[in-house]
Every structure is written in structure tokens, then in C-alpha cells.
Amino acid sequence: MNIHGLSEILLYFMAILLLTAPMGILLFNVFEGRIPFGLRILRPLELLIYRVCRVDPRATMRWQEYSAALLIFSLAGALLSYALLRLQGWLPLNPQAFGAAEVTPDLAFNTAVSFTTNTNWQSYVPEATVSMFSNMLALAMHNWMSAAAGMAVAVALSRGFSRADTDDLGNFWVDLVRGSLYVLFPIALLAALAFVHSGAPQNFSAPQTIRTLEGAQQIVPQGPVASQEAIKQLGTNGGGYFNANSAHPYENPTAASDLLTKILIFLIPAGLTYMFGKMVGNQGQGWALFGAMGALFIAGALVCYGFEQAGNPHLAQLGIAMSADESQPGGNMEGKETRFGIAASALFASVTTAASCGAVNSMHDSFTPIGGLVPLFNILSGEAIFGGVGAGLYGMLMFVVLAIFIAGLMVGRTPEYVGKKIGRYEVQMAMLALLVCAFSILGFSALSSTYDLPQDSAWNRVGSSAAYYGAPRNNVNNAGSHGLSEMIYAFASATGNNGSAFAGITANTPFYNLTLGVAMLAGRFLMILPLLAMAGSLVRKKRIPESAGTFPTDSITFAALLVGTILIVGALTFFPGLALGPIVEHFQLHQLTLQ
Amino acid sequence: MIKAQLIPAFLVTIVLTVLCGLGFPILVGMLGQAFFPYQANGSLIVRDGRVVGSELIGQAFHSEQYFHGRPSAAGAGYDALASGGTNLGPTSRKLILGNADDPATPDTDESYNGITDLALEYRRENGLDPEVPLPADAVTHSGSGLDPHISPRNAELQLLRVARARKLAPEEVRRIVRDHTVNRFLGIFGDPGVNVLAVNLELDRLAQR
Incomplete structure (x- = not known):
């Protein structure tokens, strides 16, 4: 570690700290229906959308209706994406003439689910699979819709705490449209222009054929990269225009665009904690959540940076400099870009996995074992460390319910949080959400690492090619412990709706496309539904006044209890898997074992 | 309950897809080509x-x-x-x-x-x-x-x-x-x-x- 890297990480976090309150105020006002002055020019468009879509903006919804609207909306989006992907050969803006052969039914299913659930896992190589049209209308549009839907769920759950004696969780369509128009659109527009300025292309041209200085041919794809970049980060989606994602110089051209990317990823998740405080009428409640998230995030980022900068002992043996100085980066540069270096790459890995974004500016598969354990742990913590747009706040509130339940057991009182009694039903719903995720990650990892498919099984074949892999564990790119990490990471990423990968794994086979697709659906909707049910139960409850026996939840003690709950739940659930993967590999690395 | 949301769900999906999937990239494309043509065309x-x-x-x-x-x-x-x-x-x-x-x-x-x-x-x-x-x-x-x-x-x-x-x-x-x-x-x-x-x-x- 050095002073440059440390100051880079701390300054970034300070920027987030400064932006949290303004962002929270914007979110609060928008979802309370008080549209900020400069954005009122969009008001006619909002009303027009309601009219065209036959939405009654004054209708209120109980949790069942809110959930139904969300589910049908997601289903409609997924079906549309599936159809557009399969039909891309007949659709315009397709200079590379991609068709249905590139997007097989299992891949189209996986991809449609992936973008609908805000995961943006990509089993395919984008620049060799999907047309510009597919990119924009089948995929990038979900970057808005799934993010706005996630925000809506977080707002509805917050209303469960802030409102009392009612059934009314708000109106899903209104929350969806307002989130898109007044929050996502203005910020994404400014960010997209900043990306163009820094070098991200924004055109609709065919790939450029270049004769290089040495006379070779290089074909460089073009397209509307900047617009997708802005919304994919702001909406914590993360799906790349190119295979290399935000490591690609067209997606993330400079250190400045890299910083902007990382700020965009945390902007809304951080702001939502402040919005929550404002909604329940006690800013301390919001900051306690932010504090717990911030502590876990900073600790992870520093550990990741420390191990990446310490580098790889195998390389040190070869006489390769592992410590940085002014003119060279040192550390583990495998899979990292020169313009970012170690600290910005380790920070990015921590940000993108904490926030359930999944964009990457370096290849996590090539990280050192503990450097790679940090992103994996961030995902396993259940989208609670800032988390995805919306998903972070509701994931954290799930842990709040558990923490408050544990605290209640310890002091022997009925647990309560922001004036609401937490009863059996709330704890059951929180546990259900938690168990679904653990079951999906561990169950599918176990299945892929042990299940034997016959050598010529069509279930494990890439696209229409004749390449058979046999058992699913053969799809990994690395042997031994690192290979197991690739499988655990894949299902953690899918279930956590993250979308980043230990990308060596070959996931574009029916087996992985289907299992990962199911994991993404479970991780999104079997988490949202119990939490909306919990909101429905909470919103009906009376507000009880604070008494001497109330455990103060706007305190550092509570933030610490929350951190403890997340660590213990994460550790107990996933430690055996992690021990066989990254932890064992750490010791192998330092004994100079190769595999 | 489900029926009442069906029509809005499909219409909102279509409208947002056109606005966000088509409108937004075109808007950014026009602004980008106008202000930063060198970068917008791939440097x-x-x-x-x-x-x-x-x-x-x-x-x-x-x-x-x-x-x-x-x-x-x-x-x-x-x-x-x-x-x-x-x-x-x-x-x-x-x-x-x-x-x-x-x-x-x-x-x-x-x-x-x-x-x-x-x-x-x-x-x-x-x-x-x-x-x-x-x-x-x-x-x-x-x-x-x-x-x-x-x-x-x-x-x-x-x-x-x-x-x-x-x-x-x-x-x-x-x-x-x-x-x-x-x-x-x-x-x-x-x-x-x-x-x-x-x-x-x-x-x-x-x-x-």
C-alpha cells in the first residue's frame, strides 16, 4: 500500500459522503411527489406517459397489487428482450449481421432474465453476439427499467416503516416513472456527455477497419457506448457494451471516467439511506445504515487493495517489481489496465460488488486469492453494502430486522424499529429472503461442482458448436481451488444480481444458462416478494412511541450490531465454501504451489 | 388484481423501451456528435x-x-x-x-x-x-x-x-x-x-x- 492508493480510496469515499445528503433529498422529494424546480419541464411528459399507458396516478396499492404490478412489468420486459434477441437478424442497426444463431434459446433466456433482474450477467461476448439494436432496445432499456423498479421497491419498503395504520404502499407505476424521469434521466444525460467527452464513442457506425502501423488489420467495433455506460453504472446494472466491460478503453477511457463511474455506482444506493432517514423522520436512522455500509465497504476496499498491491510471489521470484514507485505500478497487474493501476482497480472491484453493479475495470478472476475474496464476500453479503439501486436499501433493511430481532432476544424485549414493532411475520419474511439466497448460491455451486453429465451431453455444449464439456465442473478456466472459486462466484453473482464474474468460466452452455437464469430469478424476486409482504404487514401497524426500553437504532452501537450480523450470517453460511476456494488458494500461493 | 395491472405493464414496457432504449441513445448521439465529434466517433x-x-x-x-x-x-x-x-x-x-x-x-x-x-x-x-x-x-x-x-x-x-x-x-x-x-x-x-x-x-x- 502507498500514499497515492490510500488517498485515492479515502477521497473517493469522502466524495460519496458529500453527495449522500443532496442525493437523498432529491430522492425524497421526487418520491413524495415534490418535483424539483428545474425538472418540472419534464412534468408534461410524465402525465403523457400515464395517459398513454392508462395508468391512474392517484390509485393507491396494497402490497399485493404493488407486487403484482412489479412482477407483470418484469415479465413483460423479459419477454420483449427474449423476442428481440431471437429476432435480431430481421431487425435494423445490425452491421455485423448477427442473427439467432449467435443467440440460442438458452442464451436468450439467460440474457433476458439477466437484464430484467438488474444482474447483467453476460454469458456471451457482446461484440460478437448482439447487434446495436439488441444492445439498445433489448438490453440497455432494462438498465433503466430494472433500476427504477428496484428503487420503487426500496421506496415501498421505506413507506412500510414511515406510514402507519394504512394499506397504502404508494403506486408502483408512479414510482417507476418518476424514478426514471426525475432521477435517472437527468443524471444519466450529464454523465453520458461526460463519458463522450472523455472518449467513449456515441455513434451508429459499422466497425472501423484499420490498417495498423505494422500493416496488420484491426477491426474496431463502434456504437452508442457512452449512453449505455452512463445508465449501466447509475442503475448499478453493469452489463458491458464490450466483453472487457469497463476495462475496455472505449467504455472507460481515462482515470477521470473511471472515477465518475465509481461515483455513479454508489450515488443512488448511498442517497437512499438518507432518503430513508428523512422518510422515517430521523436522519440518524439513515446515517446508522450508511455507517454500517461504509464500514464494511472501506474495510473490504483496503484489504483488497493491500493484497493486490502486495502482488504475486511467483512474479517476485522472476525478478518482477512488486512494489510501486512513481514510474511503475508494482503489484498484481495481471488483468488490470495501466491507466488505472492497482488502487483504482481494487477500489473498483470493491465498489462494483458492494453495490451489486457488476461492471469491472479489471479481471477479478486474475486477482490474488484474498484480493478476489473481497469482491466475492461483498456479493455474498446479500447486496447490503450500499447494494444495487434499491436492492441495497431493502437488503440492508432485511438485515436490520434480523439485527433488531437478535438485540431483542438479548435484552428480552419485543423488538421495535423506527416506531414499528417487529413481530414473528417480519422476522420470518427476512429469514425467508436470506435463506433463498443461501440455498441458491450453495445449492447450484454444489450441483455444478459434483454433478456428472455424460461426455457428449447437449446440456453442456457451447451454442451450436461441437465442443462438449461433459461435467459442468469442466467449464472452469483454472484448476483446483481457483476453479471452485469460479463456480461459487458465478452463482453468487447471479443470485446476488451482481453480474460480475470470475470470467474464465465458460457459461454459455444450456446447463449454466439455465441454472444461472434460475438463480437470478430467485435472487431478485424471492427476495423482493417477502420484503414487500413485510412492508405490507408493517404499514398496517400503529406507530408506538419511543420508551426507555427502546433500543436506539440511530446509534453507533446499532451500526456495529448490524455489521456484526452481516459478518456472522455471511461467515456461518459461506465459510466452508470460501475455505475450499480462495482461502486454500491463499496458502497455496504463498507456498509457491501451482495448479 | 393481476388483470388491472396487465395493460399498464405492457404499455409502460413499450413506452419506456422506446424512450430509454431508442430516445436516450439518439439524444446523447446528437449532443455528442455536436459537441465532441472526435471522441464520439471513436478517437x-x-x-x-x-x-x-x-x-x-x-x-x-x-x-x-x-x-x-x-x-x-x-x-x-x-x-x-x-x-x-x-x-x-x-x-x-x-x-x-x-x-x-x-x-x-x-x-x-x-x-x-x-x-x-x-x-x-x-x-x-x-x-x-x-x-x-x-x-x-x-x-x-x-x-x-x-x-x-x-x-x-x-x-x-x-x-x-x-x-x-x-x-x-x-x-x-x-x-x-x-x-x-x-x-x-x-x-x-x-x-x-x-x-x-x-x-x-x-x-x-x-x-x-
Whole structure:
């Protein structure tokens, strides 16, 4: 570690700290229906959308209706994406003439689910699979819709705490449209222009054929990269225009665009904690959540940076400099870009996995074992460390319910949080959400690492090619412990709706496309539904006044209890898997074992 | 309950898809083309009326009169249709030691240069003693496989070879390298890098004069 890297990480976090309150105020006002002055020019468009879509903006919804609207909306989006992907050969803006052969039914299913659930896992190589049209209308549009839907769920759950004696969780369509128009659109527009300025292309041209200085041919794809970049980060989606994602110089051209990317990823998740405080009428409640998230995030980022900068002992043996100085980066540069270096790459890995974004500016598969354990742990913590747009706040509130339940057991009182009694039903719903995720990650990892498919099984074949892999564990790119990490990471990423990968794994086979697709659906909707049910139960409850026996939840003690709950739940659930993967590999690395 | 939401769900999906999926990229495209046309069109470099590359996309260089970029895992090297890294882990035998060609399969070439081979090759090309520590970026693959930059130390270690091949004074080459070095953003964020293609173009330009 050095002073440059440390100051880079701390300054970034300070920027987030400064932006949290303004962002929270914007979110609060928008979802309370008080549209900020400069954005009122969009008001006619909002009303027009309601009219065209036959939405009654004054209708209120109980949790069942809110959930139904969300589910049908997601289903409609997924079906549309599936159809557009399969039909891309007949659709315009397709200079590379991609068709249905590139997007097989299992891949189209996986991809449609992936973008609908805000995961943006990509089993395919984008620049060799999907047309510009597919990119924009089948995929990038979900970057808005799934993010706005996630925000809506977080707002509805917050209303469960802030409102009392009612059934009314708000109106899903209104929350969806307002989130898109007044929050996502203005910020994404400014960010997209900043990306163009820094070098991200924004055109609709065919790939450029270049004769290089040495006379070779290089074909460089073009397209509307900047617009997708802005919304994919702001909406914590993360799906790349190119295979290399935000490591690609067209997606993330400079250190400045890299910083902007990382700020965009945390902007809304951080702001939502402040919005929550404002909604329940006690800013301390919001900051306690932010504090717990911030502590876990900073600790992870520093550990990741420390191990990446310490580098790889195998390389040190070869006489390769592992410590940085002014003119060279040192550390583990495998899979990292020169313009970012170690600290910005380790920070990015921590940000993108904490926030359930999944964009990457370096290849996590090539990280050192503990450097790679940090992103994996961030995902396993259940989208609670800032988390995805919306998903972070509701994931954290799930842990709040558990923490408050544990605290209640310890002091022997009925647990309560922001004036609401937490009863059996709330704890059951929180546990259900938690168990679904653990079951999906561990169950599918176990299945892929042990299940034997016959050598010529069509279930494990890439696209229409004749390449058979046999058992699913053969799809990994690395042997031994690192290979197991690739499988655990894949299902953690899918279930956590993250979308980043230990990308060596070959996931574009029916087996992985289907299992990962199911994991993404479970991780999104079997988490949202119990939490909306919990909101429905909470919103009906009376507000009880604070008494001497109330455990103060706007305190550092509570933030610490929350951190403890997340660590213990994460550790107990996933430690055996992690021990066989990254932890064992750490010791192998330092004994100079190769595999 | 479900029926009442069906029609709004399909209509909102269509409307948002058109607005966000089509409207937004076109809006950004118009603004981008108006204000930053060079960047919006891919930062392409034109020499003698022909596109010779993009400032942002690295190219493969082998000849000794050019600076060389980092090892690339994109296709056969700097293939912009196959961006990506090796995705090999830190304990990978293939990454560290490489693979030899398997004589049992004459049709396919399994040989792969590990970091050990890359380090030997780099030292040999640039006439470096085994004691000289190599910058990590010189022998590791970038994340994109298209990394346009190398570290300043990497450039410095290649500098004498390039100067000798081009019969230039090292000081002159060093000046060109310095002119095309991007520094940290605000002095803090990211790492400094030398744009390989820009330096090589400048060297060619100098040779033509």
C-alpha cells in the first residue's frame, strides 16, 4: 500500500459522503411527489406517459397489487428482450449481421432474465453476439427499467416503516416513472456527455477497419457506448457494451471516467439511506445504515487493495517489481489496465460488488486469492453494502430486522424499529429472503461442482458448436481451488444480481444458462416478494412511541450490531465454501504451489 | 388484481423501451456528435488520409523500432473483436510457466507463453540483465487486451532499443515519450501511462521529416 492508493480510496469515499445528503433529498422529494424546480419541464411528459399507458396516478396499492404490478412489468420486459434477441437478424442497426444463431434459446433466456433482474450477467461476448439494436432496445432499456423498479421497491419498503395504520404502499407505476424521469434521466444525460467527452464513442457506425502501423488489420467495433455506460453504472446494472466491460478503453477511457463511474455506482444506493432517514423522520436512522455500509465497504476496499498491491510471489521470484514507485505500478497487474493501476482497480472491484453493479475495470478472476475474496464476500453479503439501486436499501433493511430481532432476544424485549414493532411475520419474511439466497448460491455451486453429465451431453455444449464439456465442473478456466472459486462466484453473482464474474468460466452452455437464469430469478424476486409482504404487514401497524426500553437504532452501537450480523450470517453460511476456494488458494500461493 | 395491472405493464414496457432504449441513445448521439465529434466517433487517428488506429485502442507492435504494448489476451493479440483478459488465476501453472505444444495433436497448437517466457523475452529484446527488476505491466496481460498504455518505466526500459533502431538520440526519444505520457487525474486518481500508439506515430513522423 502507498500514499497515492490510500488517498485515492479515502477521497473517493469522502466524495460519496458529500453527495449522500443532496442525493437523498432529491430522492425524497421526487418520491413524495415534490418535483424539483428545474425538472418540472419534464412534468408534461410524465402525465403523457400515464395517459398513454392508462395508468391512474392517484390509485393507491396494497402490497399485493404493488407486487403484482412489479412482477407483470418484469415479465413483460423479459419477454420483449427474449423476442428481440431471437429476432435480431430481421431487425435494423445490425452491421455485423448477427442473427439467432449467435443467440440460442438458452442464451436468450439467460440474457433476458439477466437484464430484467438488474444482474447483467453476460454469458456471451457482446461484440460478437448482439447487434446495436439488441444492445439498445433489448438490453440497455432494462438498465433503466430494472433500476427504477428496484428503487420503487426500496421506496415501498421505506413507506412500510414511515406510514402507519394504512394499506397504502404508494403506486408502483408512479414510482417507476418518476424514478426514471426525475432521477435517472437527468443524471444519466450529464454523465453520458461526460463519458463522450472523455472518449467513449456515441455513434451508429459499422466497425472501423484499420490498417495498423505494422500493416496488420484491426477491426474496431463502434456504437452508442457512452449512453449505455452512463445508465449501466447509475442503475448499478453493469452489463458491458464490450466483453472487457469497463476495462475496455472505449467504455472507460481515462482515470477521470473511471472515477465518475465509481461515483455513479454508489450515488443512488448511498442517497437512499438518507432518503430513508428523512422518510422515517430521523436522519440518524439513515446515517446508522450508511455507517454500517461504509464500514464494511472501506474495510473490504483496503484489504483488497493491500493484497493486490502486495502482488504475486511467483512474479517476485522472476525478478518482477512488486512494489510501486512513481514510474511503475508494482503489484498484481495481471488483468488490470495501466491507466488505472492497482488502487483504482481494487477500489473498483470493491465498489462494483458492494453495490451489486457488476461492471469491472479489471479481471477479478486474475486477482490474488484474498484480493478476489473481497469482491466475492461483498456479493455474498446479500447486496447490503450500499447494494444495487434499491436492492441495497431493502437488503440492508432485511438485515436490520434480523439485527433488531437478535438485540431483542438479548435484552428480552419485543423488538421495535423506527416506531414499528417487529413481530414473528417480519422476522420470518427476512429469514425467508436470506435463506433463498443461501440455498441458491450453495445449492447450484454444489450441483455444478459434483454433478456428472455424460461426455457428449447437449446440456453442456457451447451454442451450436461441437465442443462438449461433459461435467459442468469442466467449464472452469483454472484448476483446483481457483476453479471452485469460479463456480461459487458465478452463482453468487447471479443470485446476488451482481453480474460480475470470475470470467474464465465458460457459461454459455444450456446447463449454466439455465441454472444461472434460475438463480437470478430467485435472487431478485424471492427476495423482493417477502420484503414487500413485510412492508405490507408493517404499514398496517400503529406507530408506538419511543420508551426507555427502546433500543436506539440511530446509534453507533446499532451500526456495529448490524455489521456484526452481516459478518456472522455471511461467515456461518459461506465459510466452508470460501475455505475450499480462495482461502486454500491463499496458502497455496504463498507456498509457491501451482495448479 | 393481476388483470388491472396487465395493460399498464405492457404499455409502460413499450413506452419506456422506446424512450430509454431508442430516445436516450439518439439524444446523447446528437449532443455528442455536436459537441465532441472526435471522441464520439471513436478517437480515430488519420494519417495520409487513412485511418491508422484509434488513440484509445492499443495495437500489436513487434518490430524493434517501435515501442511495444503490454502482452494481450484479446484474440491473437490486440484483436478488438475479442476484448478481454486471460482470466487465469494467480496460482495458474499456465499463467506462470506456460504450455508446451502437445505432440499428440498435430492440428492444434497448445503452446502458450507464460509470464516466465514473457519476462525472458522482454529481457532479451531490450538487452536487460537478469538483475534489472521488470515493471509488472511489461509481462502481465491487461484486462481489456487493448490497453493503449504502458508504464513510464516500461517505456524507459525499451527506449534505448528504439533509439538504436532508429538512430536517434535517446534524449529525443525520451522527450517524445514524455509528451505522450498521461498523468494521474488531479494528481491522485489512476496511474500514469505512456500512449504507445501516439509515441510510435510521433517517431514515424520524425523519421519522415
